[in-house]
Amino acid sequence: MQTKMLLQTRHLSLQFGGLKAVDDVSIDVPQGQIRGLIGPNGAGKTTLINSISGAIQCTSGEIVFDGVNIEKMAPHLISALGMSRSFQHVQIFGDRSVRDNVLIGMHRQLKIGLLAQLLGTPHARRLELEAKEKADILLRRFELLEDAERPASLLPYGMLKRLDLARALAAKPKLLLLDEPTSGMSEEEALTAIKMLKSIVREEGMTLLVIEHNMRVMMQLADFISVLHLGRVITQGTPEQVTQDPIAIEAYLGEEVADA
Ligand SMILES: Nc1ncnc2c1ncn2[C@@H]1O[C@H](COP(=O)(O)OP(=O)(O)OP(=O)(O)O)[C@@H](O)[C@H]1O
Known part of the structure; x- marks a missing residue:
């Protein structure tokens, strides 16, 4: 059976004035790939x-x-098709509880009318209860359940980043775009968070496109890596292939591979 391509770019370019930040990029990302x-x-x-x-x-x-x-297409329409995005800096509501943050992330999935919610109909209450149960399953997977009731702002940084991942996964996107999911974490925290992320992504059959500077983390996470330089994909392959690839080593990996 042929693998379905979930995301394809064809000769994609993006110019800022005279600068080609993205230059003729064509990538194919199969469904379920990281x-x-x-x-x-x-x-x-x-x-x-x-x-x-x-x-x-x-x-x-x-x-x-x-x-x-x-x-x-506008971002909200793309999002409605099942694509989510997380940012380098966490997108968390600090004054809301840890659980609420996951529930907010889930809202795309919740088919609950505002009026029903306001009136507190039995149907709305049941859906809310189900959402809470799903949120708690995610929180447990990211070892955050004990802190579910605390305001998110009280979490230490590593846990906040894990909450941001839980929030991003809560919407069950088909494709999740992650920009440096482990930035600012210690190596140990990063590897733990990545393991949690990867197991959920695999179970759900989600597809990820991830920017990550830490090559040890990338080696654990990715199935396939595209190497960009000056807006172009200069080489790509499995993590093992890329770390041996002279083009990737010269453009980017030199120092990282030496001490990986
Ligand atoms: N809004 C913008 N206006 C003008 N130039 C921009 C803008 N955003 C990015 N650039 C330029 O486009 C190029 C690509 O930037 P981009 O942030 O995509 O690189 P990156 O690979 O994500 O880098 P980093 O690893 O540092 O985050 C850079 O030369 C950057 O200065």
Whole structure:
């Protein structure tokens, strides 16, 4: 059986004035794959993700997500098709509880009318209860359940980043775009969080496109890695192939591989 491509970019370019931040990028991401994006600072990784999520419109080229051309679509419409995005800095409501943050992340999935919610109908109450149970399953997986009732702002940084991942997964997106999910974490915290993330992603059959600077984390996480340099994909392959690839080593990996 042929693997379905969930995301394809075709000759995608994005120009800021005279600068081609993304330059003729064509990638195919099969459903269920964890695709890593690496490259030196300024290579165009964040801009590529921004154009896929619709945050910035590409200058030319095509983006096909789950069979639909999305290159001209607004971000909220792309999100409604099942694509979510997390940012380098956590997107958490600090004054809301840890559980509420996951429930807020889940809202795309909740088919509950505002009026029903306000009136507190039995149907609405049942849906809310189910959502809470689902949120708690996620919180347990990220070892955050004991803190479910606490305001999120009280969590230490490593736990806050895990909460941000739980929040992003709560919507059960088909494709999740992650920009440096472990930035600022210690190596140990990062590897633990990645293990939790990966097991849920695999169970749910989700597809990920991840920017990550820590190569040890990337090696644990990705099935396949695309290497960007000056806006172009200069090489790609499995983590093992990429770490041996002279093109990747010269452009980016030199120092990282030496001490990985
Ligand atoms: N809004 C913008 N306006 C003008 N130039 C931009 C803008 N955003 C990014 N750039 C430029 O586009 C290029 C690619 O930047 P981008 O942030 O996508 O790289 P990156 O690979 O994500 O880098 P990093 O690893 O440092 O986050 C850089 O030269 C950057 O200065």
